[in-house]
Amino acid sequence: MKDAIDSAIELLASSVMTFRGRPVGTVAAMDPAGPVAANYHDCFVRDFVPSALVFMADGNHAIVRNFLLTILELRSQHIGVYGHELEPAMLPASFQVIHDPESGETISADFGDQAIGRVAPVDALMWWVILLGIYQRMSGDRALALESGVQRALRSILDLTLKEGFEVFPTLLVPDGSFMIDRRMGVYGHPLEIQALFYGMLITTLELLLDSHENQALIDLVTQRASSLRSYLRLFYWLDLRQLRTIHRYKTEEFGSGSINMLNIYPESIPEWVADWLPDRAGYLVGNLGPGRMDFRFFALGNLLSILFGITTREEAARIMLLYSDRWPDLVGEMPCKLVYPPVAGKEWMFMTGSDPKNVPLSYHNGGNWPVLLWAFTAAALKTGRGDLAQLALETAERTLPADQWPEYYDGKRGNLIGRRAHLNQIWTAAGYLMAHRLMEDESLLRFFPRDSDG
Ligand code: GLC
Numbered sequence: 001m002k003d004a005i006d007s008a009i010e011l012l013a014s015s016v017m018t019f020r021g022r023p024v025g026t027v028a029a030m031d032p033a034g035p036v037a038a039n040y041h042d043c044f045v046r047d048f049v050p051s052a053l054v055f056m057a058d059g060n061h062a063i064v065r066n067f068l069l070t071i072l073e074l075r076s077q078h079i080g081v082y083g084h085e086l087e088p089a090m091l092p093a094s095f096q097v098i099h100d101p102e103s104g105e106t107i108s109a110d111f112g113d114q115a116i117g118r119v120a121p122v123d124a125l126m127w128w129v130i131l132l133g134i135y136q137r138m139s140g141d142r143a144l145a146l147e148s149g150v151q152r153a154l155r156s157i158l159d160l161t162l163k164e165g166f167e168v169f170p171t172l173l174v175p176d177g178s179f180m181i182d183r184r185m186g187v188y189g190h191p192l193e194i195q196a197l198f199y200g201m202l203i204t205t206l207e208l209l210l211d212s213h214e215n216q217a218l219i220d221l222v223t224q225r226a227s228s229l230r231s232y233l234r235l236f237y238w239l240d241l242r243q244l245r246t247i248h249r250y251k252t253e254e255f256g257s258g259s260i261n262m263l264n265i266y267p268e269s270i271p272e273w274v275a276d277w278l279p280d281r282a283g284y285l286v287g288n289l290g291p292g293r294m295d296f297r298f299f300a301l302g303n304l305l306s307i308l309f310g311i312t313t314r315e316e317a318a319r320i321m322l323l324y325s326d327r328w329p330d331l332v333g334e335m336p337c338k339l340v341y342p343p344v345a346g347k348e349w350m351f352m353t354g355s356d357p358k359n360v361p362l363s364y365h366n367g368g369n370w371p372v373l374l375w376a377f378t379a380a381a382l383k384t385g386r387g388d389l390a391q392l393a394l395e396t397a398e399r400t401l402p403a404d405q406w407p408e409y410y411d412g413k414r415g416n417l418i419g420r421r422a423h424l425n426q427i428w429t430a431a432g433y434l435m436a437h438r439l440m441e442d443e444s445l446l447r448f449f450p451r452d453s454d455g
Contacts, residue, residue, distance in 0.1 A: 004402040005437060008430040011406060012051060015427045016063070017043050019097050019107055023063040024070045026051040026431070028094075029408065029423040040423060042094035042110065045071065045124040046180060050375050050431035052131055057438040057445060061139040068132055068144065070095070071124075072153055074109040089153070089160040091128050093121035093182075115182065122172075123179035125157050126197035130450055133204035137448045145208045154205055155218065161198065162221060170228040171289070172198050180301060181339070181365045186352040189290045192302030195233060200309040200450045202226040207450075226452070233285065233311050236263070239296070240283030240319065244275060247294075265294050273342060277330075282323035283316060287340070298323075298331070298341045300373055307380040310451040314384075321386045324377075333414035335369040335400070336393040337377050343367030358421060362412055369415030371397055371407070372428040375435035382443050394436050406430045 015026040025043030052064045074092050092109035099105055112120040136145055144150060167173055172195065176188035179197070202222050209215050209222075247270060250261040274296050284303055288295035307317040324331055331338050343361035344352050353359045359366040374397055381390035401407075408426035409419040439445055 001398060004398045005434065007402045008406070008434045011425055011430045012054065012427060012434065015051070017097055019070065020105055022066050024066045024097075024107075025063075025095070026427050028427060030425040030427065031423045039094060039096075039110065039114065042096045043067075044094040045091065045121070045127050046093075047428045049127055049131060050372060050428050050435050053134070053375065054431050054434045054438060056135065056138045057435065057442075061135065061141065064131070064135050065139075065141070065144060068128065068135065070107070071128055072149060074107065075153075077109045078111060089125060089156040090120060091124040093124055117177055117183060119175065119177040119182055121178060121182070122174045122194060123197055125161075126194075126201040129154065129157060129201045129204050129208070130197065133207055133450055134448050136208065146210060150208075151210055154208055155215075157201075158205060158218060158222060161201075162225060170225060170232045171195050183356055183359060183365060184352070184354050185340075185359060185365050186295065186344070187288065189288050189293065191288050192233075192237060192285055192299050193305065195229065195237075196302050196305035196309060196311060199226060199229050199233070199311055200305065202229070203309070203452045204450045206452075230311050233306070234313065234316070236289055237285040238283060238312075238316060239274075239278070239286050241275075241278055241280050243283075244270070244278065248275075263289065263294075264292050266292065269294065271296055277327070279323065279326045281319065282326055283319040284323050285312070285316075285320075300331070300337045300339055300341075300370075301376060304337075304373065304376040304380040307383060308376065308446075308449050308451075317380070317384045321381060321384045321389060324381075325386075325389060329414065332393060332396065333369065333412075333416065334396060335371055335410045335415035336397055337369060337373040338367060338415060339365055339370045339373070339409075340367055363420060364409055364411075368419055369410040371401060371410075372426075372432035375432040375439070378436040378439045379446060379449065382439055383446055387440075387443075390436070390440060394433075394440065397433060397436075401429065401433060406433075 015030055016023045017025045017027055025048050027041050028044050028047050029040040048067060055063050071091055074095055090111055092111050093115055095107055095109040097105055097107050112118055132145060136142060171190040174194050176184045179193050181187050203226050205222055209219060247265060248267050250265060250267050252261060252264055252266055254261055284298055285306055286294055287297040287299040303320050306312050307320060330341055343366045345361040358364050361367055377393055378390040404418055405424040406426055406429040407418045407424055408422040411417040411419050
């Protein structure tokens with residue numbers, strides 16, 4: 001164990017990126033053998049989160065402060081397309097520092113305009129706000145959030161995400177691949193992970209926004225939206241056998257008020273695996289929900305963050321952890337945790353992923369196991385009093401992670417094969433593992449995550 005921790009610390013330290021002499025982030029991977037994908041020398045906003053948590057747990061707040069400010073400065077690099085400009089509140093997915101012997105160091109951001117598939121990273125602005133809140137709580141530095149540029153950024157992020165569009169639900173509508181799963185995976189619409197982050201972000205802004213007369217209307221709006229979002233997720237995303245039985249006998253095509261099956265989910269759309277797989281005492285939040293559409297797949301990060309941020313009730317949180325313990329071989333196996341269960345195959349894979357060879361069944365986003373999830377799993381397990389599961393997950397992970405050189409993801413039903421195209425020395429793998437340890441050593445770190453009064 002000590003060797004594993006030392007190896008992870010060493011890797012994390014070697015991944016720090018500097019800009020004009022100041023540490024500003026960590027690169028995505030340091031694969032010694034290459035070929036590292038073109039953008040793995042970038043610092044990704046979402047990848048930096050576990051690194052930031054470890055740095056702050058170890059008392060290093062400066063790098064996180066620099067990172068938060070760097071991201072804001074990078075907004076000036078938005079490239080406008082004639083007749084269509086990206087929202088100014090959008091934050092980059094990643095950035096890189098370019099060293100040129102003549103012109104010196106420059107920094108360059110990717111707003112999704114460089115990324116594969118050209119997806120806009122909606123999660124980046126949410127993680128940025130959530131991280132700013134954690135930074136404030138852990139460092140005690142309130143001054144950063146109060147800077148006028150930061151307050152302006154918070155307001156514009158809220159303006160963008162609370163803007164009335166064509167929606168009738170409190171959830172947020174996003175395109176496919178706009179979060180950790182950054183490829184086509186049938187995750188457009190109202191994916192759980194985005195909703196969990198949205199909620200975490202909203203309750204964080206309530207703490208960060210200056211409590212002024214000018215902000216009062218916005219604060220009221222955020223308060224209402226957070227509350228209706230949470231109720232909606234609890235009511236409509238929650239699935240257990242009781243709810244499945246209700247859906248199985250749903251009346252459809254109900255008009256007007258008083259209807260039960262408001263979203264018109266056809267019982268015929270329930271996939272075969274669910275009823276056999278879901279234990280009586282367990283439950284989870286489904287992956288996505290829209291008109292006539294319920295995605296029954298289990299998405300790990302969305303469920304874990306929902307526990308952590310207090311979206312689920314205590315009872316629901318406990319039942320999600322029971323799902324983990326009852327279905328451990330499927331959801332954890334030999335590497336915590338599987339990102340999505342079950343994988344899609346055949347024609348469904350063709351239609352859903354656009355025949356993506358990286359997302360073949362039981363690989364990468366489509367049923368691969370991602371060790372970075374270890375920190376979120378540990379946090380959720382500790383919060384629900386299941387330290388035993390956290391311990392088991394950690395022991396399982398450290399059996400192989402250091403010897404395998406911290407792979408990005410694993411393949412296979414049990415997650416026992418290093419991912420076919422996984423990068424080695426993936427930084428968030430090492431950081432996720434370290435953060436899981438920090439949490440096990442000091443459970444009180446949980447208090448730094450966003451949660452509202454009864455979460
Ligand atoms: C992959 C992942 C994405 C991550 C990036 C860098 O594209 O899907 O979530 O941010 O790699 O590690």
